Amino acid sequence: MEVALGKNKPHNVVIIGGGFGGLYTAKNLKSTNVNVTLIDKRNFHLFQPLLYQVATGTLSPGDISSPLRSVFSKSKNTKVLLGEVNDIDPKAQQVIMGDQVVNYDTLIVATGANHSYFGKDNWQEFAPGLKTVEDAIEMRRRIFGAFEAAEKETDPEKRNAFLTFVIVGGGPTGVELAGAIAELAYKTLKEDFRNIDTSETKILLLQGGERILPHIAPELSEEAAISLQKLGVVIHTNTRVTNIENNIVTFKQGGEVKEIPSQTILWAAGVKGSAMGQILAQRTDVECDHAGRVIVEPDLTIRGYKNIFVVGDLGNFSHQDGKPLPGVAPVAKQQGEYVAKLIKRRLKGHTLPQFHYNHVGSLAMIGQNLAVVDLGLIKLTGFLAWVFWLVIHIYFLIEFDTKLLVVFQWAWNYITRNRRSRLITGREAFVQVKTTN
């Protein structure tokens, strides 16, 4: 199939999803004569790498969100459409949103990933994941609600379950959550309660593999584990969760089976490609991997359709070292930039060599003055890594938005260990806190 390249009629690019992949595609098509339509279910881009700080009360949702319309307010060739895509018709080159149809010449699917419970969807109720603002607010409600419930509880066993936090998954999100909860329990909230001693809080981090942060160098992963343990987090590696029910986590470590009663179990383990992957597979016969990610070609298109691209977490790109690229912001960003460039080249009758991910480094925040940064040759830990982490995130954040003051405020809160955003909200905020008691 050839790509439509009419020189005089405007070329319609439709992007589904306003995460990093979709946003960087659209941004890099600014000031071209291409018509860009960016479709998202939400009216804002979410800076997901900092979502765990919303969940743990350091930031407000507004601090890490940029309204999509204001990001593109000056790009007159870009139209933001709020809505949910139900279907795609690759023959007619149409995207279907309820009774609305949007025509495309080139389509970019960038709808990302959701959390996966490996088929045990009933675990979700007891162990929420962290993908959306609502997820973060729900996690925040559970974390702070648990301390409140413990303060009221007179039964020592029940109180213990309220003061036990289990985080499933030892990747960056799990590590960041564990570190943040440790700082909360052992530092920030220390003086706040009268009946409980928050320093009795137990924080468990369960990891399936043999080390946490498997994507970084083993010595850094070791360093991160030591830092977390110093903060008070108990790490269980080679551990498989076998059941989550009625606020009890059951897990297997070696031959041993353990049960831990916990009122706050947080899921940071599996992800799966969003539903759009299945729709693409049905409509185009493209293959998806076991995690529901779409197998993409070396130029990020899908087999048989040179005008359909998949970027970011939804794609499985395995043309670099045989392994799929990780689902992280820098991959999505670079893929978005690549696709925008390729579209511009194509319109001039040219093309581009295949996509190549330029891996700069991996990093994870553990806590105050504690992080690990793996830049390949350069490896940082402790305070230096922490500063590096801050600088990288500030750099990323201000790229969209001149949120300088937010960034300062955030750094300030971080330094002063302020948790001003720990309000428990939501329609049933209070009722829920009561019933968990």
Place this chain on the structure above:
Amino acid sequence: MEVALGKNKPHNVVIIGGGFGGLYTAKNLKSTNVNVTLIDKRNFHLFQPLLYQVATGTLSPGDISSPLRSVFSKSKNTKVLLGEVNDIDPKAQQVIMGDQVVNYDTLIVATGANHSYFGKDNWQEFAPGLKTVEDAIEMRRRIFGAFEAAEKETDPEKRNAFLTFVIVGGGPTGVELAGAIAELAYKTLKEDFRNIDTSETKILLLQGGERILPHIAPELSEEAAISLQKLGVVIHTNTRVTNIENNIVTFKQGGEVKEIPSQTILWAAGVKGSAMGQILAQRTDVECDHAGRVIVEPDLTIRGYKNIFVVGDLGNFSHQDGKPLPGVAPVAKQQGEYVAKLIKRRLKGHTLPQFHYNHVGSLAMIGQNLAVVDLGLIKLTGFLAWVFWLVIHIYFLIEFDTKLLVVFQWAWNYITRNRRSRLITGREAFVQVKTTN
């Protein structure tokens, strides 16, 4: 009835409500040998005067909330209890929260007010009010959702209804909402849409009395009206809303009846005392006024009970000039301070002269560089009043919390007209936006 004044056993003060009244009572009992228990349904104090800025997307809920536990973290004589009070037993001197009972020697009821639809509770669905964080998030969702729906709507009449905002009530909240929406429509969002021109937005402010802001001097109220009209707000005075249904407001102005189709109707008209007023009335035979406010004695106690105080919006204090004091933060603050002082005096066997409200001034924000300030002899308008308003609010905010950076950020957003917090959230955020279309 005499007040228990045992010198050796600690005196138990129970405060219901962590708004301005309750908070200032508790703060002024710091470092005494009185045991203070502060009960609230929520885990945070809310700075309500700025809630309209959360509703209109300038601030995040976390920016105007202080966790109650952190406010009192250093006051070892103060215990924060999260929960809802169901009943009071004035004979046994007990507060009942579900199956929990809290004993008091002195009780302060400071549960504030809710909005009132003057018996037309079915209006609430179409015209939400603004008292809680959830209210503000709901208003924000409706306001920004209306622009989104208008952008999608092809029928000009329906689009018109999406671009029509009706604010019922011309007090400070109504004026502040109208001004903020005008700035949003005519300035902030001007470049953001492709199908609609937000400058076609209609904003109506309906006021029952003959002028807006009736609590300030007539010449300032006139000035405020002119400023709002310049911003683009249409003001209808002497106007009585007779019905709100299916997104149509019906109102009577003189002899004329008008119907305005509007998808966004906001309620800033009536308030009524919270449910605790009725409970007090049943248990103590104290009288409530027509708005459900508890009639208090000159020393803020209730008749027959020298150890029960009502402070803030829930009380009707009419011993100064015959009219009840207004339900504003400075009244609640001064009443809280007075009650704390009276308790301390009583414990030494003394008393205090009756409560006297020291009225410093009234003020209302209209928009960028526009406010009105009435200090009696000194009256300010325009930029000077705006600066004064900012300073007063900053002063109030930093009294609880060293939120200096938040304040700077807020001033910054205000100056740059940034609305970074305009995310539409909530469990049904997207669905709702769709169905209003």
